Amino acid sequence: MADLSINFAGIKAPNPFWLASAPPTNSGYQVMKAFDQGWGGAVWKTLGVPVVNVSSRYGGMNYRESRMVGFNNIELITDRPLKDNLKEIEEVKKHFPDHAVIASLMVESREEWHQIIRDCENAGADGLELNFGCPHGMCERGMGSAVGQEPEVLKTIVSWVKEVAQTPVIVKLTPNITDVTEPAVAAKEGNGDAISLINTIQSLMGVDLDNFVCYPNVDGASTNGGYCGPAVKPIALNMIKSCAQHPDVNLPISGIGGIENWRDAVEHILLGAGCVQVCTAVMHYGFGIIREMIPGIDRYMDEKGFKTIDEMVGKALPNTKTWENLNLKYKVVADINEDKCIQCQLCYIACEDGAHQAIGLPDEDSRVPYIIEENCVGCNLCAIVCPVEGCITMERKDDGSQSITWKERTAKGDIPTTFNDPLAGGIGHWIPEPIEALKKGKK
Amino acid sequence: MAEFSRPQSEEAFEKNFAQIKPLMNETQAYYESSRCLFCYEAPCVNACPTGIDIPLFIRQINTGNALGAAKTIYDANYFGNACGKVCPTEVLCEGACVYIHQDVKAIEIGRLQSFATTKAIVDHEQLFTPGADNGKKVAVIGAGPAGISCACELRLKGYVVDIYEAKEKPSGLTIYGVAPYKIRNEEVLTEVDYLKRQLGFHINYNHPIDSKEIVEQLEEDYGAIFLGIGLGETNNIELPGEDLENCLGAVEYIEALRMRHHEVGFGNKVVVLGAGNTAMDAASESARMGAEKVVLAYRRSKEQMRAYEFEYDLAKSVGVKGLFNVSPIEIVGDGKVEGVKFIRTKNENGKLTTVPNSEFLEPCDMVIRATGQSKLVEFLSNIQGLELDNLDRIKVNYKNYQTTNAQYFAGGDAVNGGVEVVNAVAEGKIAALGIDKFLMSNE
Numbered sequence: 103m104a105d106l107s108i109n110f111a112g113i114k115a116p117n118p119f120w121l122a123s124a125p126p127t128n129s130g131y132q133v134m135k136a137f138d139q140g141w142g143g144a145v146w147k148t149l150g151v152p153v154v155n156v157s158s159r160y161g162g163m164n165y166r167e168s169r170m171v172g173f174n175n176i177e178l179i180t181d182r183p184l185k186d187n188l189k190e191i192e193e194v195k196k197h198f199p200d201h202a203v204i205a206s207l208m209v210e211s212r213e214e215w216h217q218i219i220r221d222c223e224n225a226g227a228d229g230l231e232l233n234f235g236c237p238h239g240m241c242e243r244g245m246g247s248a249v250g251q252e253p254e255v256l257k258t259i260v261s262w263v264k265e266v267a268q269t270p271v272i273v274k275l276t277p278n279i280t281d282v283t284e285p286a287v288a289a290k291e292g293n294g295d296a297i298s299l300i301n302t303i304q305s306l307m308g309v310d311l312d313n314f315v316c317y318p319n320v321d322g323a324s325t326n327g328g329y330c331g332p333a334v335k336p337i338a339l340n341m342i343k344s345c346a347q348h349p350d351v352n353l354p355i356s357g358i359g360g361i362e363n364w365r366d367a368v369e370h371i372l373l374g375a376g377c378v379q380v381c382t383a384v385m386h387y388g389f390g391i392i393r394e395m396i397p398g399i400d401r402y403m404d405e406k407g408f409k410t411i412d413e414m415v416g417k418a419l420p421n422t423k424t425w426e427n428l429n430l431k432y433k434v435v436a437d438i439n440e441d442k443c444i445q446c447q448l449c450y451i452a453c454e455d456g457a458h459q460a461i462g463l464p465d466e467d468s469r470v471p472y473i474i475e476e477n478c479v480g481c482n483l484c485a486i487v488c489p490v491e492g493c494i495t496m497e498r499k500d501d502g503s504q505s506i507t508w509k510e511r512t513a514k515g516d517i518p519t520t521f522n523d524p525l526a527g528g529i530g531h532w533i534p535e536p537i538e539a540l541k542k543g544k545k
Numbered sequence: 546m547a548e549f550s551r552p553q554s555e556e557a558f559e560k561n562f563a564q565i566k567p568l569m570n571e572t573q574a575y576y577e578s579s580r581c582l583f584c585y586e587a588p589c590v591n592a593c594p595t596g597i598d599i600p601l602f603i604r605q606i607n608t609g610n611a612l613g614a615a616k617t618i619y620d621a622n623y624f625g626n627a628c629g630k631v632c633p634t635e636v637l638c639e640g641a642c643v644y645i646h647q648d649v650k651a652i653e654i655g656r657l658q659s660f661a662t663t664k665a666i667v668d669h670e671q672l673f674t675p676g677a678d679n680g681k682k683v684a685v686i687g688a689g690p691a692g693i694s695c696a697c698e699l700r701l702k703g704y705v706v707d708i709y710e711a712k713e714k715p716s717g718l719t720i721y722g723v724a725p726y727k728i729r730n731e732e733v734l735t736e737v738d739y740l741k742r743q744l745g746f747h748i749n750y751n752h753p754i755d756s757k758e759i760v761e762q763l764e765e766d767y768g769a770i771f772l773g774i775g776l777g778e779t780n781n782i783e784l785p786g787e788d789l790e791n792c793l794g795a796v797e798y799i800e801a802l803r804m805r806h807h808e809v810g811f812g813n814k815v816v817v818l819g820a821g822n823t824a825m826d827a828a829s830e831s832a833r834m835g836a837e838k839v840v841l842a843y844r845r846s847k848e849q850m851r852a853y854e855f856e857y858d859l860a861k862s863v864g865v866k867g868l869f870n871v872s873p874i875e876i877v878g879d880g881k882v883e884g885v886k887f888i889r890t891k892n893e894n895g896k897l898t899t900v901p902n903s904e905f906l907e908p909c910d911m912v913i914r915a916t917g918q919s920k921l922v923e924f925l926s927n928i929q930g931l932e933l934d935n936l937d938r939i940k941v942n943y944k945n946y947q948t949t950n951a952q953y954f955a956g957g958d959a960v961n962g963g964v965e966v967v968n969a970v971a972e973g974k975i976a977a978l979g980i981d982k983f984l985m986s987n988e
């Protein structure tokens with residue numbers, strides 16, 4: 103059995119699975135229940151001057167029979183008095199001294215920051231997370247993502263915090279920004295101890311077609327909320343990678359965004375997260391999902407020979423490069439396994455209408471499509487749309503002996519530079535005449 | 546003890562004859578429609594005699610547009626609701642579903658079809674408007690699926706259509722001949738009503754066309770005549786004892802059952818002669834009527850049965866026993882049926898022969914002959930120049946279903962010898978297009 107315990111920027115926890123600051127960490131009751139079921143840490147629902155919330159707060163995005171592929175909320179920070187929260191933090195720590203309790207904070211003035219930090223640390227918090235990410239409601243009042251979008255302001259506040267903080271300070275970043283590494287660098291410059299990302303993405307969940315009101319509907323009106331859930335994972339992974347690879351950030355990262363099972367968690371870790379935070383999946387299925395996550399990551403680590411979480415952190419980073427450093431000589435071509443094919447012809451129409459016209463249909467007797475190898479650019483689309491696992495595979499065609507990147511070709515002056523440059527990559531690639539389109543049926 | 550107790554009330558009958566393809570609820574329809582792959586040139590469409598755009602209507606259900614789905618269905622098939630229930634989908638659309646190649650359950654196309662069309666019927670959705678009166682009249686003989694389909698299509702084109710029906714209810718075998726666990730009487734009638742309300746064809750019930758004089762009058766009154774007359778009574782098998790009480794024809798027995806439900810006569814020990822789909826229905830129905838023993842006797846081997854495999858499975862599932870390679874030689878009884886005397890048969894070099902001295906008596910109190918229906922040869926002899934093929938089926942040109950008498954068109958069982966409701970619907974529609982072309986070019 104691998105050692106799942108972590109020391110994240112000085113915060114110790116029995117495992118890397120933490121609850122993100124959100125409704126599941128609204129109370130000591132919930133956090134205690136989560137710890138009892140196996141969660142390693144919890145970032146408390148953001149503390150500050152208590153708010154007043156609206157009724158009708160969440161929206162879900164379903165994809166076919168899958169519910170809550172995406173999720174958003176317009177809930178604000180805690181609406182409970184600070185003293186109640188502090189009392190409960192103290193009680194949780196008394197029962198679970200080895201678990202990580204992190205106080206998420208959002209206040210305005212330097213004095214308020216100082217006061218709330220002292221209070222939380224006195225209550226036994228193991229660390230602090232500064233909420234510079236919330237993209238709804240609070241940002242209208244100059245807090246949350248309004249801070250995360252202004253690196254200079256962010257840096258100033260982090261430095262205020264560090265004036266008094268005795269415990270590690272995690273700066274939570276907003277993805278609602280062009281370059282997430284800018285606030286990440288600012289967090290570092292302000293002497294923050296770690297960053298966490300991503301907070302939710304500003305969103306509208308959809309519009310009610312009958313009354314023209316977006317979801318969630320608050321008495322005939324709605325507002326933009328924060329988007330999260332499984333659908334945001336790719337965005338989170340990219341931002342985590344960007345921060346992990348940035349030479350001036352160099353801070354431990356707590357990965358957040360679309361984590362629902364051990365696989366999602368491992369992906370975050372492989373791209374540089376030292377621990378992960380989960381919210382939507384718990385809001386969907388309850389704390390019990392931890393039962394799947396811990397044995398899942400444990401078995402994976404045993405299989406791969408990882409003894410600690412730290413050994414895994416960032417393992418995929420060296421293989422994540424800028425486009426200009428990818429090998430232009432690498433060549434794959436799709437291959438259809440006729441025995442596995444169920445003859446839906448989705449690969450055919452996807453390639454025909456959506457890509458490179460590199461799949462053909464046979465005559466009457468068969469419905470199994472075939473690859474027109476000379477047209478196949480190896481884009482993967484057919485393999486992605488194919489409903490049968492392992493039916494369409496991408497087979498390597500180059501012998502692996504050659505490598506040249508865009509960067510190298512640029513250095514050699516071997517790149518197209520004019521509109522009709524003979525070096526254009528698509529030259530010689532077969533494209534049907536436009537008029538041929540009208541000879542096909544309307545299907 | 547029989548599998549089913551004898552139904553003494555309408556409720557008990559409904560229970561014994563519970564629908565095998567019950568109406569889906571919204572959630573079921575949503576989940577099931579979510580599974581459809583939206584195949585290119587979908588095999589299910591090619592397998593449907595009416596060519597319904599199945600992937601499209603399923604996608605419409607999935608996007609909350611069930612009425613649009615109903616329109617897609619009805620545009621191709623006027624018996625969209627009934628066909629969803631009574632079609633042998635296992636060997637048509639669902640049998641062609643690509644999921645089967647993956648050993649995954651086929652999409653329940655039939656039930657989805659009924660779901661969408663039921664919604665349209667219940668909502669009184671107006672899908673069709675009759676065409677502007679073109680001053681021409683067409684007579685349709687027989688208000689079965691072929692005739693009604695033909696009438697609907699002609700009404701769209703502005704013809705006045707009068708249907709002449711010998712019985713008191715419309716839809717032919719859909720109401721008189723289909724097993725009650727496939728569709729309920731009121732469902733059949735409601736759909737015909739729904740079509741009639743929108744398209745306004747006239748049905749003259751209890752109005753047999755049974756003399757040369759009436760035929761000649763029709764020829765004078767109408768530009769064209771469509772023959773959707775179906776088939777006649779169950780063929781006699783020319784066996785001693787055939788006229789005993791409780792020796793019934795399958796078609797007649799099923800009709801009585803459909804009309805009178807639990808009030809129909811029943812047997813405790815039933816022998817069904819034949820192994821086609823009607824035999825399976827008659828056997829299943831006898832079992833559901835509470836018979837202690839139902840034997841399905843066939844003179845050839847199990848492998849040679851004409852019935853669909855799923856129909857035999859359905860019969861077996863209610864306790865019907867197959868008795869193969871037995872040929873009836875006499876129906877025994879004193880006034881009433883008391884048994885069937887059989888002789889065993891065997892296949893000798895591809896020829897069926899009897900086994901000497903192998904006679905035995907199968908005691909029973911009811912015999913149902915499912916030995917095919919007769920052709921209405923006598924009636925057809927009233928029509929001048931109307932040719933029949935060597936099986937006494939009406940000869941037609943399959944492009945437009947015109948008969949050898951140019952004024953007459955025909956479709957359904959009388960032409961195809963007795964297939965499915967869906968085939969009759971398809972043929973009736975093609976014939977309508979043929980009639981339109983015929984009458985318009987006669988101007």
